[in-house]
Amino acid sequence: xxxxxxxxxxxxxxxxxxxxxxxxxxxxxxxxxxxxxxxxxxxxxxxxxxxxxxxxxxxxxxxxxxxxxxxxxx
Numbered sequence: 001x002x003x004x005x006x007x008x009x010x011x012x013x014x015x016x017x018x019x020x021x022x023x024x025x026x027x028x029x030x031x032x033x034x035x036x037x038x039x040x041x042x043x044x045x046x047x048x049x050x051x052x053x054x055x056x057x058x059x060x061x062x063x064x065x066x067x068x069x070x071x072x073x074x
Contacts, residue, residue, distance in 0.1 A: 002047035004073055008032040008054055015054075015073040020066050030054035030065070 007013050009032045016027045034040040037055045045052055051064045 004067075004070065005032075005045050005047060005052060007073065008052070012036065012057055013073050015065065016071040017065055017069045018071065020069055025071065028063075029057040030063075031057060 004013070004015075008030060011033050012029050012031045014027065014029050016025060018025050031037065032043050032045070032054060034042050036057065038060075043053055050067050052067060053062060053064045055061075056063045
């Protein structure tokens, strides 16, 4: 999961994951790159974390993704 965290810290990432409650497959553009987040906020994330907070570029809001639900990312 550390490669996903590194990627979102560098720029936009398209992530496919399943909704934790419904299992519906979702696809969102997310990031943790300070230049793409309002006010340049920097978020620290542990590679061992089971949830990753990310800035949702599609809806301009914060969300978290359960790492076990991630299907793929590019």
